[in-house]
Amino acid sequence: MKVIPALKITKVITDLCVQANLFLRKDVLAAIQKAYRLEKSQRAKRILAAVIENARVAKKEKLAICQDTGMPIVFLEIGQDVRITGSLKDAVNRGVELGYKKASLRNSIIREPLARGKSGLSPAVTHIDIVKGNKIKITVLPKGFGCENKSQLKMFNPTAKLEEIKKFIIDAVKAAGPDACPPYVVGVGIGGTADYACLLAKKALLRKLGPARSGMERELLRRINALNIGPMGLGGKATCIGVHIETFPTHIAGLPVAVNISCHALRSATAII
Amino acid sequence: MKKISVPLDAKQIQSLKAGDEVLLTGDLFTARDQAHKRLIAAKKLPLDLKGQVIYYCGPTNTPKGEVIGSCGPTTSSRMDGYTARLLRKGLSAMIGKGRRSKEVRLAIKKHKAVYFLAYAGCGALVSKYVRKVVPVAYQDLGPEAIVRLEVKDLPLIVAIDSKGKDIYEA
Known part of the structure; x- marks a missing residue:
């Protein structure tokens, strides 16, 4: 049994919050640079150049990439041979608060969703997986709400045609249109239950950008980029x-499909302890 | 690129066409969801909106040594339900990101106002155009408070012009 003090988790989450919000993921930056090279429209090129310049300024001057520093989402993969001393929940939220404070990020979290009221830095939304081993993998994903507001879930019939599902995903992007800061990364969760499909769609955003993993991913990318949203x-x-x-x-009896869209400022950071 | 400055007079506003890219200098007032809700409910406005520019923005906290933190535009459509009433009170321009409703487009045309886009998701970059920040109202709202930003040559795109032409309807 490996003992990990809650304090250690706090420290790591503090650093991950700062890293994720200030330094754009290398794979995301590379994808935007590639999009810049492929773009023909001069206006689109100018905007993408601003996005690239923004990442440079944020990094150099230690400023948040985007003022919407998101609802912090913390993914924990906890090895079953780890024993945590102290309160894990408190450790996570304390880490988020310290990280957000350290980098002067935004107080975007309100305690009461209906009554609203004064905004603060926490709590985070936390997802925990128990895995094999004696390590803890921690990922922080600050999710801005311009794009989170465009999330969609549909419970398809199990006999639904594949094309209906593809159309649902493409239509979700169409509905987001210009409003959620394209170019987007589109996370899709298929299967499980309603809640689990949504979680899969969110987790899909953590995957490193790179070549499509399936024909369906490739086809959707092509069809979405033919929408000329830009x-x-x-x-x-x-x-x-x-x-x-x-x-x-x-x-x-079912086929849940969830779509979680990310703006071009797709931010996350991971550490293993 | 065309340079414009606040206050925007009628002639200046009417010379702007949807799609134009401009550099704006002058004072902007930040206001987003909760500030709009309060402005609409207020018996007496905390600022005279006549000829003013509202920027849909909730900045981060201000890092040490900076004028302001990251401060890009937020999604404008969330303010659509309030906009016509503010235009009636004399508001002359708005800055945000994304589409507006038909109602807003018609109100912009009626009041000969203008709606601009700022570079979306580029809050660090936008902060470099801000010279000064002055609190104005609703400080209890934190990032949603109304503050006055003095900007210099802030790059914007005209999205809906005073004739009601909309860049997203082209």
Whole structure:
């Protein structure tokens, strides 16, 4: 049994919050640079150049990439041979608060969703997986709400045609249109239950951007980029820089499909302790 | 690129066409969801909106040594339900990101106002155009408070012009 003090978790999460919000993921930056090279429209090129410059300024001057520093989402993969001393929940939220404070990020979290009231830095939304081993893998994903507001879930019939599902995903991007800061990364969760499909769609955003993993991902990327939404929705080839699909077994009576869109400022950071 | 400055007079506003890219200098007032809700409910406005520019923005906290933190535009459509009433009170321009409703487009045309886009998701970059920040109202709202930003040559794109032409309807 390996003992990990809660304090250690706090420290790591503090650092991950700062890293994720200030330094754009290398794979995301590379994808935007590639989109810039492929873009023909001069306006779209100018916008993508601003996005690239923004990442440079954020890094150099230690400023948040985007003022919407998101709802912090913390993914924990905890090895079953780890014993945590102290309160894990408190450790996570304390880490988020310290990290957000350290980097002067935004107080975007309100305690009461209906009454609203004064905003603060925490709590985070936390997802925990128990895995084999004696380590803890921690990922922080600050999710801005311009794009989170465009999330969609549909419970398809198990006999639904594949094309209906593809259309649902493409339509979710169409509905987001110019509003959620394209070019997007589109996370898709298929299977499980309603809640689990949503979680899969969110987790799909954590995957490193790169070549499509399936024909369906490739086809969706192509069809979404043919929508001509483009950077800031002002037209262009770069509507989407990646479609990531995650699947899970589901029930004979259903076929949940969730879409979670990320803006071009897809931010996350991971550490293993 | 065309340079414009606040206050935007009628002639200046009417010379702007949807799709134009401009550099704006002058004072902007930040206001987003909760500030709009309060402005609409207020018996007496905390600021005179006549000829003013509202920027849909909730900045981060201000890092030490900086004028302001990251401060890009937020999604404008969330403010659509309030916009016509603010235009009636004399508001002349708005800055945000994304589409507006038909109602807003018609109100912009009626009041000969203008709606601009700022570079979306580029809050660190936008902060470099801000010279000064002055609190104005609703400080209890934190990032949603109304503050006055003095900007210099802030790059914007005209999205809906005073004739009601919309860049997203082209």
